[in-house]
Amino acid sequence: NAGVTQTPKFRVLKTGQSMTLLCAQDMNHEYMYWYRQDPGMGLRLIHYSVGEGTTAKGEVPDGYNVSRLKKQNFLLGLESAAPSQTSVYFCASYSGLINEQFFGPGTRLTVL
């Protein structure tokens, strides 16, 4: 039981490059989330999913896209990276039945 995993752990991009962050969970949770955390700040929700095949916008969705083709995976894409997207990205999954939320270890992204 790995919980929530994220790949990669670190990435450096140049402005304009694209990349995909992968989140996987093995707890059969319905809900999955992508957050970003900037230095000295709390989390901000980018996009979330309430089930396989569904996605919805969070607080700061601009510049990001997501897909949830399989229940256990939630992908976050940056089509054209900008320096303002330099941040630590956390994925999380949540079970409404037992009210538990677990986070992945984070991905540290730097855009030059």
Next chain:
Amino acid sequence: GENVEQHPSTLSVQEGDSAVIKCTYSDSASNYFPWYKQELGKRPQLIIDIRSNVGEKKDQRIAVTLNKTAKHFSLHITETQPEDSAVYFCAAGASIDKVIFGPGTSLSVIP
């Protein structure tokens, strides 16, 4: 939209003492109030939450209280231990998908 303020920004307590962190929110429609703990360099953890139909909730040494009239809620940690040292974030919103986070409180427990 929702705005969440959190005080104090830093807090130092002696081991065994209590710690209290207070948050205020602006949107009266918010009815879900989670608290997260984040140790240095680690992932956040949801440690406790409260919904607006409840005034207080306890889980071992931590408790959360909610005053909907005044739009504030607080985290109370009793008998603090060094492993309680972390940044604590409050959040408020209509549901877990809609919460806005506060800026965090850095708690240091001095042995």
